[in-house]
Amino acid sequence: MKLFEMKMPLSEALAIAVIGISVVIMILALIAVFIILLSKAVRLVEGLVKKKVPASPAVTPAATQSVPEGINSGDVELIGTDEKTAAVIMAIVSEKCGIPLNRLSFKSVRLMDNDEKGGNK
Amino acid sequence: MEMVKDVLIGLWESSGFSIVTGKELIMLLVAFVFLFLAIVKKFEPLLLVPIAFGMLLANLPGAGLMDDPAFLMTEVVDGVEKAHWYEDGVLRLIYAGVKSSIFPCLIFLGIGAMTDFGPLLANPISLLLGAAAQLGVYVAFLLAIILGFTPEEAASIGIIGGADGPTAIFLAGKLAPKLLGPIALAAYSYMALIPLIQPPIMKLLTTEKERKVEMKQLRTVSKAEKIIFPIVVAVICAFIIPSCASLIGFLMLGNLFKECGVTERLSDTAQNALTNIVTIMLGVTVGATANGEDFLTASTLLIVGLGLTAFACSTAGGILLGKVLYLVTGGKINPLIGSAGVSAVPMAARVAQVEGRKYNPTNFLLMHAMGPNVAGVIGSAVAAGFLLMMFGGK
Numbered sequence: 001m002k003l004f005e006m007k008m009p010l011s012e013a014l015a016i017a018v019i020g021i022s023v024v025i026m027i028l029a030l031i032a033v034f035i036i037l038l039s040k041a042v043r044l045v046e047g048l049v050k051k052k053v054p055a056s057p058a059v060t061p062a063a064t065q066s067v068p069e070g071i072n073s074g075d076v077e078l079i080g081t082d083e084k085t086a087a088v089i090m091a092i093v094s095e096k097c098g099i100p101l102n103r104l105s106f107k108s109v110r111l112m113d114n115d116e117k118g119g120n121k
Numbered sequence: 122m123e124m125v126k127d128v129l130i131g132l133w134e135s136s137g138f139s140i141v142t143g144k145e146l147i148m149l150l151v152a153f154v155f156l157f158l159a160i161v162k163k164f165e166p167l168l169l170v171p172i173a174f175g176m177l178l179a180n181l182p183g184a185g186l187m188d189d190p191a192f193l194m195t196e197v198v199d200g201v202e203k204a205h206w207y208e209d210g211v212l213r214l215i216y217a218g219v220k221s222s223i224f225p226c227l228i229f230l231g232i233g234a235m236t237d238f239g240p241l242l243a244n245p246i247s248l249l250l251g252a253a254a255q256l257g258v259y260v261a262f263l264l265a266i267i268l269g270f271t272p273e274e275a276a277s278i279g280i281i282g283g284a285d286g287p288t289a290i291f292l293a294g295k296l297a298p299k300l301l302g303p304i305a306l307a308a309y310s311y312m313a314l315i316p317l318i319q320p321p322i323m324k325l326l327t328t329e330k331e332r333k334v335e336m337k338q339l340r341t342v343s344k345a346e347k348i349i350f351p352i353v354v355a356v357i358c359a360f361i362i363p364s365c366a367s368l369i370g371f372l373m374l375g376n377l378f379k380e381c382g383v384t385e386r387l388s389d390t391a392q393n394a395l396t397n398i399v400t401i402m403l404g405v406t407v408g409a410t411a412n413g414e415d416f417l418t419a420s421t422l423l424i425v426g427l428g429l430t431a432f433a434c435s436t437a438g439g440i441l442l443g444k445v446l447y448l449v450t451g452g453k454i455n456p457l458i459g460s461a462g463v464s465a466v467p468m469a470a471r472v473a474q475v476e477g478r479k480y481n482p483t484n485f486l487l488m489h490a491m492g493p494n495v496a497g498v499i500g501s502a503v504a505a506g507f508l509l510m511m512f513g514g515k
Contacts, residue, residue: 003419005269013266013275017259020507021252027361027503028252028496031354032245035346038353039242042345111341 080111137182144413145180151416152177152408155306164313168286168404172306175408179212186210187409216406220298224403225291226371231396232287232498233351233375234388236466240492242346243339246454247489249442251496254462255504256438257282261431262508268423273297276508278424281308282431283501284315284463290407291368292505296512302411303421307428312465318429319436319460319472326440327456331447332480334455336489344382351376358503364513365506372502435463439493461490464497 155173262279351373359366443459
C-alpha cells in the first residue's frame with residue numbers, strides 16, 4: 001500500500017459516504033415511523049378489546065399469599081400490577097421510609113396510565 | 122554416540138526454536154500484551170482472551186494451525202483435488218465459520234435474544250440518534266481512501282466506527298480478509314475503551330445545562346409491539362438493502378425468540394450456550410488471522426488510528442443530533458444519550474448514565490440511552506449492508 005495514493009476518486013468516495021449515511025438515516029427513520037404507527041394501532045386495538053369486555057374487574061383480590069411475611073397486608077388492591085411487583089414496591093417504600101414492613105399498611109398498588117400526569121408510577 | 126547426536130540434531134531442527142522467525146516472536150509478544158490487557162486490566166476479557174490466544178496459537182512456529190494446504194480458503198479451483206480438507210490446520214477449518222459469516226450471524230442471534238427493544242419502541246426518535254452515530258463509519262471510510270487503502274479495505278476499516286465487533290468481522294471477512302485481525306482487535310479494543318474515549322467528547326460538545334436535562338419516564342410498551350417489531354424490521358431492512366438481511370435477520374430472529382413467549386428454551390440457548398460457544402470459535406480464529414506478515418505492517422498502525430477517529434466521529438455524530446433534538450423538543454432530550462448511538466451495548470449507554478449523573482445526581486439516563494444504543498446495532502448492520510452492497514460485488 002502506497003500512502004496517499006488513492007485507489008478511488010475522492011469525489012466518488014464522498015458521494016458514497018453521503019449516500020451511505022443518508023440510507024442509514026432513511027431506513028432508521030422509516031422504522032421510527034413504523035413504530036409510531038404500530039403503537040397507535042396496538043392502542044386502538046386494545047381500546048376496542050377493553051370496550052368489548054366491560055365487566056372485567058381491574059381490581060384483583062388482596063395478595064395475601066405472595067406478600068412478604070410481616071407485612072400488614074390488609075386488603076391491598078392490586079390494580080394493573082402483579083403480586084411480585086407489588087411486593088417489590090412495598091419493600092422499596094419500607095426501605096425508603098425507614099419503617100418496618102409490619103408497621104406499614106398499604107391500601108392499593110396501582111399502575112397509572114401513560115396519559116396520566118407524571119407517566120408510569 | 123553418533124545416533125544420539127543425530128537424534129538431538131533432528132529434535133532441534135524440527136523444534137520451533139530453530140525455525141521461529143522474528144515476526145513470529147513479535148506476534149507472540151503482542152499476544153502476551155493482549156492477554157495481559159484482557160486478564161489483568163479486564164479489557165473485554167470474554168473476547169480478548171480468545172482473540173489473543175488465537176493469535177498466540179497461529180504464530181507458534183511449525184504448529185501449522187492456520188495452514189491451508191487444501192486451498193480451501195483460496196481461489197485455486199483445482200487445489201481441493203490435490204489435498205483433502207482435513208489436512209488444513211484446525212484453526213483454518215474453524216475459520217470457515219468466519220469466512221462464511223456463520224459466526225457473526227450466530228452472535229447476532231444471541232445479541233437479539235439478549236436485547237430489549239422496549240426503550241427504542243417507547244421513544245422511536247432514538248433511532249435517529251442511532252443513525253447519526255454511524256457518522257464515524259463514513260468519515261473513517263473517506264480518510265482511509267485518502268490514505269491509499271482500496272475501497273474494500275476502506276469500507277472494512279470504516280465499519281469500526283459502528284462499534285460493533287461482529288459487524289466489523291462480518292464485513293472485513295468478506296471485503297478485506299487480510300485486515301481482519303487488526304480490524305477486529307481495533308474494534309474490540311476501542312469498545313473496551315469507550316469509558317475513556319467518550320466522556321471528553323461528551324464534555325466538549327455539550328453545555329452543563331444540556332447535561333443536566335432530566336428526561337420524562339418512558340411509556341410502557343405492549344407485548345404485541347415487541348413481537349411485531351422484529352418481524353417487520355427484518356422485512357423492511359432486507360427489502361431495502363438485501364445484503365444486510367443476514368445480520369438483521371438473525372438479530373431479529375433472536376429477539377423474536379425472547380419476546381414471543383413460546384420459545385423460552387431457544388431464547389435461553391441463544392443468549393447463553395450458543396453465544397458462548399460461537400464467541401470462543403470466533404475469537405480464537407479471528408485472533409489466528411493476525412500473522413506477522415499481515416499484522417506487522419504500517420497498515421495496522423493506520424487502522425488503529427482510523428478506528429479511533431471513527432469511534433470519536435460516531436460519538437460526536439450522535440451527540441450533535443442529540444443537541445439538535447434538544448433544541449427542537451424545547452430541552453426535553455438530554456444530548457448525552459446521543460453518544461450511546463454507537464452500538465457497543467450496553468457499555469455506551471452506561472457511559473451516558475454515568476456522565477449524566479455527574480452533573481445531576483438525580484438523573485437516570487440509562488433506559489433513555491438504551492434506545493439509541495440498540496438503534497446503533499441496527500444502524501451499524503444497515504451501514505455494513507450498504508458497504509457490502511457497494512463493494513461486495515453483489
